[in-house]
Amino acid sequence: MSLDEKTVRKVARLANIEIADEDIERIGTELSGILAWVEQLSEVDTDNVEPLANVVNIELPLRKDEVTDGDCADKVLANAPEETQGFFVVPKIVEQES
Amino acid sequence: MSELTHLTIDEALTGLKNKDFTAVELTQAHISAVENARTLNAFIVETPEIALKQAKESDKRYAAGEARPLDGIPFANKDLFCTDGVQTTAASKILEGFVPRYESTVSQNLFNDGAVMLGKANLDQFAMGSSNTSSAYGNVVNPWKRSDGSNAELVPGGSSGGSAAAVAARITMGATATDTGGSIRQPAAFCGIAGIKPTYGRCSRWGIVAFASSLDTPGPLARTVKDNALLLASMAGHDPKDSTSANRDVPDFASAMTGDVKGLKIGIPKEFKLDGMPEEIEKLWEQGIAWLKEAGAEIVDISLPHTKYALPTYYIIAPAEASSNLARYDGVRYGHRSSEGANLDEMYSKTRAEGFGDEVKRRVMIGAYVLSAGYYDAYYIKAQKVRRLILQDFEKAYETCDAILTPTAPSAAFAIGENEDDPIKMYLNDVFTVTANLAGIPAISVPAGLDAQGLPLGLQIIGKAWDEEMVFRVGGVIEEAAQFSAMPKGLTQKAA
Numbered sequence: 001m002s003l004d005e006k007t008v009r010k011v012a013r014l015a016n017i018e019i020a021d022e023d024i025e026r027i028g029t030e031l032s033g034i035l036a037w038v039e040q041l042s043e044v045d046t047d048n049v050e051p052l053a054n055v056v057n058i059e060l061p062l063r064k065d066e067v068t069d070g071d072c073a074d075k076v077l078a079n080a081p082e083e084t085q086g087f088f089v090v091p092k093i094v095e096q097e098s
Numbered sequence: 099m100s101e102l103t104h105l106t107i108d109e110a111l112t113g114l115k116n117k118d119f120t121a122v123e124l125t126q127a128h129i130s131a132v133e134n135a136r137t138l139n140a141f142i143v144e145t146p147e148i149a150l151k152q153a154k155e156s157d158k159r160y161a162a163g164e165a166r167p168l169d170g171i172p173f174a175n176k177d178l179f180c181t182d183g184v185q186t187t188a189a190s191k192i193l194e195g196f197v198p199r200y201e202s203t204v205s206q207n208l209f210n211d212g213a214v215m216l217g218k219a220n221l222d223q224f225a226m227g228s229s230n231t232s233s234a235y236g237n238v239v240n241p242w243k244r245s246d247g248s249n250a251e252l253v254p255g256g257s258s259g260g261s262a263a264a265v266a267a268r269i270t271m272g273a274t275a276t277d278t279g280g281s282i283r284q285p286a287a288f289c290g291i292a293g294i295k296p297t298y299g300r301c302s303r304w305g306i307v308a309f310a311s312s313l314d315t316p317g318p319l320a321r322t323v324k325d326n327a328l329l330l331a332s333m334a335g336h337d338p339k340d341s342t343s344a345n346r347d348v349p350d351f352a353s354a355m356t357g358d359v360k361g362l363k364i365g366i367p368k369e370f371k372l373d374g375m376p377e378e379i380e381k382l383w384e385q386g387i388a389w390l391k392e393a394g395a396e397i398v399d400i401s402l403p404h405t406k407y408a409l410p411t412y413y414i415i416a417p418a419e420a421s422s423n424l425a426r427y428d429g430v431r432y433g434h435r436s437s438e439g440a441n442l443d444e445m446y447s448k449t450r451a452e453g454f455g456d457e458v459k460r461r462v463m464i465g466a467y468v469l470s471a472g473y474y475d476a477y478y479i480k481a482q483k484v485r486r487l488i489l490q491d492f493e494k495a496y497e498t499c500d501a502i503l504t505p506t507a508p509s510a511a512f513a514i515g516e517n518e519d520d521p522i523k524m525y526l527n528d529v530f531t532v533t534a535n536l537a538g539i540p541a542i543s544v545p546a547g548l549d550a551q552g553l554p555l556g557l558q559i560i561g562k563a564w565d566e567e568m569v570f571r572v573g574g575v576i577e578e579a580a581q582f583s584a585m586p587k588g589l590t591q592k593a594a
Contacts, residue, residue: 014466015421016428017459018447027463030521034464037522038410038477044484051482052489055312055538056299056563060341075199079432088430093442 003028003035102127103268107171107325110271114160114170121156121170125149125214128172131269132216138239140254140264142177143185144217152214159212168332169212174264174273177218178225179205179316180305188307189223189233192453193433202305203337204274204316211332216270220260223455224424225281225309228527230259231514232457240289240511241267241586245552252511252553255285255527261319262289266586272320272329276306278313279412280507280531283543286319287506287556290545290584292577293319294326294570295531297563298538299344301330302337310419311342313412313535323544323573327351330566346564354567355574360394362572365499369405370530372508378549379505386503386546386557389579390572400495400502404487408533409525411488414468414481415536420458421465427453460521489537496562501572504530506543506556530558540566542573545582554584 003011008028012019019027073086082089102124105113113119129146149172156170180186180198187193205215223232230238230253240254240263254263261273262285275282277295286293294317301316308314318329331351337343366387371380387397429435429449436452439445454462468477495502508529517523534541540563543556557576561569 011463011467011470012447014470015459015462016425016443016446016450017454017462018444018451019459027460030460031464031467034413034460034521035467038414038481041407041410041414041480041484044404044407044487046480046483046487049483049486051479052486053312053482054342055485055489055536056297056342056344058299058342058344061338061345063338072199076431078199079196081429081433081435090430091439091442091445 002032103131105271106322107168107271107320107328108322110171115165117160121153121160121214122150124170125153125172128216128270135267135269138241138263138267139236140220140238140260140267140269141174141217142187142189142220142235142260145184145215148184149214149216152209156212156214166210166212168208168328170214171212172214172216172271173208174217174219174261174270175205175215176221176258176261176274176276178221178276178307179274180307181205181215181218184218186218186307187235188225189221189235190453190455190458191234191434192427192450196432198305200305203302203339204306204333207335208274208332213332219258219264219273222257222259224307224420224458225257225276225278226420226457226461227256228280228284228524229253229514229517230256231518232455234455237514238263239514241589242290242511242553243587250513253288253514255288255507255511257281258285258319262286262291262293265289265291265319265321267589272318272325274333275317275319277315277317277535278310278416279535280528282317282319283531283541283556283558284507284527286543287545287554288511290554290582290586291319291321292323292326292542292544292573293317294330294542294566295534295540296330296334296566297540299342300334300566302335302340302343304337304339308423310416311423312419313416315535323542323570323577324352324355326542327355327570349567351566351570354570356571357574357578359390359572359575362395362501363398363499364390364395364572365398365400365495365502367400367402367405367495367502367504369402370504372529376509379508379555382547382555382557383503383505386576389576390503393575393579398499400499402491402495402533404484404491405533407484408488408536409529411481411484411536412528412532413464413525414477415485417461417465418469418478419465421462421469424458424462457521485536488533492537492539501568502560504558504560506530506558510549510551510553510555534560539563540569542569544573544576544580546576546580547582548584552584554582
């Protein structure tokens with residue numbers, strides 16, 4: 001199994017990582033190699049096995065639904081690449097109809 | 099004062115209590131040692147001012163008779179632990195310049211107990227790697243050299259490579275680290291020191307840059323098993339800010355080291371005998387078995403039949419969780435933002451392309467693939483099912499044994515640049531360590547011998563969930579029997 005160009009581009013889009021055209025083949029080969037290697041799990045009989053998500057059986061605790069933190073906008077914004085008047089600034093997101 | 103840097107934490111605490119030296123003297127000795135060892139590149143940021151300030155406070159508490167459990171002990175903080183007011187990068191360009199306004203629970207716990215932070219230790223980018231060659235801030239160099247005179251620079255292991263190299267080079271007494279697939283234990287073995295991955299849930303993950311949340315486990319690195327016990331006792335404990343943190347009392351780990359393993363049953367998993375395993379690793383394992391037998395333990399053969407599937411399972415689950423966790427690096431709230439990008443989507447994808455290293459990109463993309471529509475069941479759910487079988491292997495084995503003995507890593511430290519041609523070659527470094535992460539159980543690496551090239555090798559003791567005490571107890575006996583006293587070569591020369 002080898003990932004074709006279309007699949008590599010799709011995965012890159014899902015991962016939100018821009019990749020250069022000249023890297024597509026290399027990345028496709030690397031990803032294919034890893035996927036072929038993990039494919040060996042298909043040998044394992046997992047019928048009637050429950051997936052394991054929580055390894056130590058800790059019951060997720062509940063707490064009262066009340067504010068325990070906050071009122072620190074300056075701290076939240078302190079590392080923003082761009083901020084103004086208490087907001088994060090991002091490039092324009094409203095698309096123009098052409 | 100170079101001898102101060104050769105003390106264990108345990109010895110230094112005694113010296114501080116006896117007023118043989120002050121915390122400031124101890125810290126200053128380590129600050130100088132850090133400065134003299136910059137060629138190792140073990141630190142991304144040094145924090146001598148913070149260290150001296152904390153040491154002065156420690157001295158005040160010693161003078162007032164109010165010393166805390168780790169008062170005045172210098173440590174290196176893996177640059178994955180967020181530190182209030184000190185840059186935290188996860189060794190990635192994408193977090194360059196990120197200065198958290200909060201402190202990770204584990205490092206706060208250490209500060210509360212009086213520990214002194216020397217700086218932020220280098221690591222593999224986002225803790226993804228086994229060689230510390232994926233850091234955006236340069237490779238870390240292992241202080242050990244091969245005895246063949248080739249002078250090749252060796253890797254310290256990874257991902258906690260800066261932490262391990264710094265402890266081995268006697269420029270810090272201990273370090274924080276994290277272990278997702280072997281990132282505490284493999285560098286411990288490569289650098290001739292000890293390190294424990296505790297049970298998942300023993301230490302809070304709050305404030306630690308997330309890689310794979312169901313596997314990430316904070317723990318210590320230090321030169322002795324007892325020093326690990328002392329550090330872990332301070333790092334561990336319940337934290338309401340991490341919903342997977344266990345609400346359990348923290349035992350006195352050091353007092354579990356009774357030196358007595360008489361009558362204990364030690365399991366030897368036959369599936370860990372790999373084809374093509376270096377003879378020296380097999381010999382060391384045999385030696386470990388002999389030491390425990392001599393100490394009165396009973397050796398039992400056990401089977402962990404799904405061992406060979408552990409790494410492939412890990413390389414589905416860990417990238418899947420990473421792709422989700424690392425979605426937060428979008429150039430909006432913190433860290434790097436691309437200056438290109440005409441619109442928001444382009445800004446995201448360019449920011450991530452510029453900020454992430456190759457291995458991080460690879461894992462995020464693998465994760466995106468195995469979680470994508472049509473593949474989720476075949477890869478991710480399948481891996482979670484095999485993960486349960488791996489856990490059940492251990493549960494069954496522990497019906498007949500108290501702890502398990504294995505080698506830590508399949509080789510000694512290799513040269514920088516080796517194993518880089520094929521990602522899977524690098525992944526195989528974790529073949530002996532990764533099962534404990536998948537099962538969430540504690541495991542320690544103890545330095546146990548040298549290979550023919552004079553490089554350190556480690557033995558691993560794996561315990562039951564929440565039974566770190568057994569791991570420390572057996573680890574202590576291995577340490578006592580091994581009498582590992584070798585030091586990196588350059589270092590012995592410098593000290594002499």
